[in-house]
Amino acid sequence: MDNQNQPLIFELSKKGRTAYSLPALDVPETPLNDMVGEDYLRQDEPNWPEVSELELVRHYMALSKRNFGVDNGFYPLGSCTMKYNPKVNELVARLDGLAHIHPYQDEHSVQGALELLYRLQENLQEITGMDTVTLQPAAGAHGEWTGLMIIRAFHEANGDVKRTKVIVPDTAHGTNPASAAVAGFDTVTVKSDENGLVDLNDLKRVADETTAALMLTNPNTLGLFETNIQEIADIVHAAGGKVYYDGANMNAIMGVTRPGDMGYDVVHLNLHKTFTGPHGGGGPGSGPVGVKAELEPFLPKPLIVKKADGSYGLDDDRPQSIGRVKAFYGNFGINVRAYAYIRTMGGNGLFQVSKDAVLNANYLLKRLTDYFETPFKQLCKHEFVLSGSRQKKLGVRTLDMAKRLLDFGYYPPTIYFPLLVDEALMIEPTETESKETLDAFADHLIAITQEAEENPEIVQEAPHKTVIGRLDETQAARHPILRYAKH
Amino acid sequence: MSQFRYLPVTEEDREEMLKVIGVKSDEDLFSDVPEKIRFKGELKLEPKLSEPELIRFLSGLAKKNVSTSDYPSFLGAGIYDHYIPSVVDSVISRGEFYTAYTPYQAEVSQGELQAIFEFQTLICELTGMEAANSSMYDGSTALAEAALLTSGVTRNKKIIVSETVHPEYRQVLATYAHGRGLDVLTVPSINGSVDLQALEAAVDEQTAGVIVQYPNFFGEIEPLKEVEQITHGAKRAHLIVASNPLSLGLLTPPGAFNADIVVGDCQPLGISESFGGPHCGYFAVSKKLIRKVPGRLVGETVDEQGQRGYVLTLQAREQHIRREKATSNICSNQALNALASSVAMNAFGKKGIRELAEQNIQKAHYAARKLKEEGIRVHAEQSFFNEFIVECGRPVSEVNQALFEEGIIGGYDLGKSYAQLDTKMLVAVTEMRTKDEIDQFAEVLGGIIHG
Numbered sequence: 053m054d055n056q057n058q059p060l061i062f063e064l065s066k067k068g069r070t071a072y073s074l075p076a077l078d079v080p081e082t083p084l085n086d087m088v089g090e091d092y093l094r095q096d097e098p099n100w101p102e103v104s105e106l107e108l109v110r111h112y113m114a115l116s117k118r119n120f121g122v123d124n125g126f127y128p129l130g131s132c133t134m135k136y137n138p139k140v141n142e143l144v145a146r147l148d149g150l151a152h153i154h155p156y157q158d159e160h161s162v163q164g165a166l167e168l169l170y171r172l173q174e175n176l177q178e179i180t181g182m183d184t185v186t187l188q189p190a191a192g193a194h195g196e197w198t199g200l201m202i203i204r205a206f207h208e209a210n211g212d213v214k215r216t217k218v219i220v221p222d223t224a225h226g227t228n229p230a231s232a233a234v235a236g237f238d239t240v241t242v243k244s245d246e247n248g249l250v251d252l253n254d255l256k257r258v259a260d261e262t263t264a265a266l267m268l269t270n271p272n273t274l275g276l277f278e279t280n281i282q283e284i285a286d287i288v289h290a291a292g293g294k295v296y297y298d299g300a301n302m303n304a305i306m307g308v309t310r311p312g313d314m315g316y317d318v319v320h321l322n323l324h325k326t327f328t329g330p331h332g333g334g335g336p337g338s339g340p341v342g343v344k345a346e347l348e349p350f351l352p353k354p355l356i357v358k359k360a361d362g363s364y365g366l367d368d369d370r371p372q373s374i375g376r377v378k379a380f381y382g383n384f385g386i387n388v389r390a391y392a393y394i395r396t397m398g399g400n401g402l403f404q405v406s407k408d409a410v411l412n413a414n415y416l417l418k419r420l421t422d423y424f425e426t427p428f429k430q431l432c433k434h435e436f437v438l439s440g441s442r443q444k445k446l447g448v449r450t451l452d453m454a455k456r457l458l459d460f461g462y463y464p465p466t467i468y469f470p471l472l473v474d475e476a477l478m479i480e481p482t483e484t485e486s487k488e489t490l491d492a493f494a495d496h497l498i499a500i501t502q503e504a505e506e507n508p509e510i511v512q513e514a515p516h517k518t519v520i521g522r523l524d525e526t527q528a529a530r531h532p533i534l535r536y537a538k539h
Numbered sequence: 540m541s542q543f544r545y546l547p548v549t550e551e552d553r554e555e556m557l558k559v560i561g562v563k564s565d566e567d568l569f570s571d572v573p574e575k576i577r578f579k580g581e582l583k584l585e586p587k588l589s590e591p592e593l594i595r596f597l598s599g600l601a602k603k604n605v606s607t608s609d610y611p612s613f614l615g616a617g618i619y620d621h622y623i624p625s626v627v628d629s630v631i632s633r634g635e636f637y638t639a640y641t642p643y644q645a646e647v648s649q650g651e652l653q654a655i656f657e658f659q660t661l662i663c664e665l666t667g668m669e670a671a672n673s674s675m676y677d678g679s680t681a682l683a684e685a686a687l688l689t690s691g692v693t694r695n696k697k698i699i700v701s702e703t704v705h706p707e708y709r710q711v712l713a714t715y716a717h718g719r720g721l722d723v724l725t726v727p728s729i730n731g732s733v734d735l736q737a738l739e740a741a742v743d744e745q746t747a748g749v750i751v752q753y754p755n756f757f758g759e760i761e762p763l764k765e766v767e768q769i770t771h772g773a774k775r776a777h778l779i780v781a782s783n784p785l786s787l788g789l790l791t792p793p794g795a796f797n798a799d800i801v802v803g804d805c806q807p808l809g810i811s812e813s814f815g816g817p818h819c820g821y822f823a824v825s826k827k828l829i830r831k832v833p834g835r836l837v838g839e840t841v842d843e844q845g846q847r848g849y850v851l852t853l854q855a856r857e858q859h860i861r862r863e864k865a866t867s868n869i870c871s872n873q874a875l876n877a878l879a880s881s882v883a884m885n886a887f888g889k890k891g892i893r894e895l896a897e898q899n900i901q902k903a904h905y906a907a908r909k910l911k912e913e914g915i916r917v918h919a920e921q922s923f924f925n926e927f928i929v930e931c932g933r934p935v936s937e938v939n940q941a942l943f944e945e946g947i948i949g950g951y952d953l954g955k956s957y958a959q960l961d962t963k964m965l966v967a968v969t970e971m972r973t974k975d976e977i978d979q980f981a982e983v984l985g986g987i988i989h990g
Binding site for chain 2: 077105129137156276405412
């Protein structure tokens with residue numbers, strides 16, 4: 053990485069430079085005062101920079117060199133599915149007829165776009181085993197909330213208004229309880245058993261006539277398959293609740309099993325994870341939601357439909373719908389990429405994806421298992437969780453090992469999550485990594501555990517080779533500086 | 540041999556790896572999936588395509604669409620055809636940016652973090668606000684989250700929204716409000732602007748937030764000064780303003796009118812229409828609300844050597860720490876679109892944003908004059924930015940069909956969202972429309988309406 057500190061773009065500004073070009077105004081001018089009232093005509097200028105186009109390009113080139121993506125190297129960030137983002141996806145999403153169309157154009161002039169979305173819906177229905185899919189939610193958490201609003205509308209339509217609680221496992225991602233709260237529910241936690249799976253007795257204790265839904269990903273957040281999933285679904289259904297599938301971990305099970313066949317009623321997918329999004333430095337994502345037929349009336353509107361004459365259109369006439377969850381029809385550009393990926397892989401290809409993802413994870417787990425505490429002994433699925441508790445006794449924290457990995461050119465795993473595991477390292481290699489990459493990573497991580505024993509300072513003081521050292525987060529939070537201001 | 544270019548595991552690798560794991564086959568890795576729920580056979584998806592076949596097929600679908608590069612477009616209503624400097628796509632195509640995720644590990648994410656910090660600054664400067672977050676899904680969810688925020692800080696449940704706010708934004712607001720148990724009261728308009736008397740009657744001590752759009756959905760520049768006085772006349776009510784960011788190059792920023800929250804969508808600045816998404820919601824607040832903001836915030840700090848750097852900060856607001864007590868459930872956002880918009884904003888700079896905004900207002904007002912010259916009724920009672928209402932005297936869908944046959948994408952059919960405006964069209968004119976295109980539009984539209 054480049055060791056030069058890169059100034060802020062505002063610090064590069066020099067009066068009189070520019071990086072854009074517009075044609076001269078070709079219509080007769082009207083005085084601005086005739087068009088905008090005095091109080092409403094801006095007097096000051098925003099302090100935006102003035103730079104030339106090359107300076108602008110070099111600025112962002114310098115910033116890009118101070119950033120790390122999947123294209124740079126191994127990125128085993130657990131629960132995020134940092135797989136390769138195909139280049140052809142970027143190409144097709146930029147096709148003029150897909151990138152430069154307006155959502156309010158008449159349906160006849162956007163048949164190709166509607167057809168693409170319809171085809172994607174059909175494919176996702178087959179992959180998940182659900183009856184209908186909406187592509188409107190913009191990301192995973194948005195999909196969670198949409199799914200819960202659908203469940204809420206279902207209960208309300210049945211007059212079942214005392215169902216105010218959503219059950220989440222103690223290993224759940226933070227978005228689960230947060231989405232439940234935004235949907236107006238209280239959260240109840242169900243415990244995990246000693247094998248890292250939902251404790252059935254505890255589930256029986258918490259599932260009752262106030263239960264609206266259980267949110268559960270499978271494989272779960274520990275990377276373990278909930279083998280009792282049917283019994284779990286039965287318990288929740290018997291209590292009158294619905295079962296919600298958090299699709300964060302779909303990468304492990306495509307073609308192996310389907311949420312719809314496991315007993316789930318609602319599913320969201322993260323197209324930016326399993327279906328090669330890409331992740332964009334934090335987004336955009338896309339979080340389609342699939343439901344079983346009895347919940348179909350409550351899906352957000354409009355839905356993309358195929359009409360009797362074979363054309364495609366938008367169905368807005370859905371009286372029981374929860375309404376809109378986002379303007380327009382979702383993150384179309386991400387949906388285009390996901391569709392391109394599904395067409396590239398096909399049904400057997402996606403099955404192979406899951407098989408390879410699980411193979412890679414189990415292989416890496418086996419390579420590391422002697423060097424870390426492994427809280428759960430069974431096979432993992434697409435990811436696994438190690439504990440740094442052994443190293444902690446030597447004074448080396450999981451955070452230190454993560455920072456040390458940076459020196460070897462790796463993005464570290466997810467750390468300190470799930471909360472259940474002490475000093476957790478959550479590792480998800482994905483299927484797009486080769487055995488050589490996994491071996492080299494394992495060798496480096498093992499070497500770090502040896503450093504922890506022999507030379508702990510080098511780990512504790514890591515990173516050593518990055519453009520900047522560990523940053524003072526306490527100061528950042530105590531005295532927030534959230535914008536540049538001219539000094 | 541692998542048939543898949545994204546999958547590097549060879550059969551030889553597989554054998555070795557299975558041996559290390561201590562199982563015989565792939566199947567054994569799924570022995571924890573009960574037989575009863577195993578999927579049998581092959582997923583019935585569309586057949587797989589090679590790379591050339593995929594490009595050909597998707598190009599075919601793309602060609603079934605008429606794009607705004609094919610036909611001049613007078614369609615806006617929240618999404619616009621604008622000039623996007625070429626540098627934008629060049630920057631966001633860098634793998635270091637678009638194949639990264641949320642910058643959790645700051646030491647190898649300084650590029651993204653600094654870019655977001657710059658985005659936050661650009662938005663603050665444009666809106667006249669003190670802090671901005673790293674992005675929301677789009678303008679509509681940013682608006683809904685703003686309403687939730689005001690309810691959270693005031694403990695009030697009443698949200699007042701002008702009917703001149705984008706209809707789909709209001710629909711999204713209604714969905715979120717139902718979730719959180721808020722009451723939304725819609726205030727009518729008068730002559731295309733919020734009815735100030737009705738607003739004054741609606742705002743009270745129970746009001747959490749008042750939402751207006753500036754310029755509003757019809758293009759009119761709402762009287763923010765009066766709206767602010769009415770809103771802040773009530774003890775706890777907060778003023779939320781939704782703004783097209785481009786317009787703020789020319790209009791007094793909402794921050795100057797003491798808005799508490801300013802939201803909107805950055806699409807007009809550097810993001811393609813893309814059939815409605817992905818775009819980029821922005822969310823800016825006054826100082827007192829900083830710790831209530833939804834989503835990611837980037838802050839400046841120093842490392843052990845005192846070197847300046849950037850980190851995700853104030854994370855105690857967020858779902859991964861606070862869980863059900865978080866200010867929002869948002870996790871993934873629209874970072875790459877925020878980057879695209881930042882590049883565009885930096886390319887325009889302080890002079891460019893003004894020129895761009897001025898070209899929009901000039902061309903829109905010229906178009907309105909041309910339409911009037913053609914004998915078309917234009918409802919532009921007060922001042923407007925780059926959109927205005929045109930009376931078609933007949934169903935807008937018919938008019939748009941006739942325009943389409945002449946190679947023009949007409950405006951938005953207001954009857955879709957406002958029953959009383961069923962023959963009225965919302966026309967948008969951006970800097971992309973040439974004088975010739977505007978003249979032709981006026982002539983053709985005149986012919987259709989009078990013909």
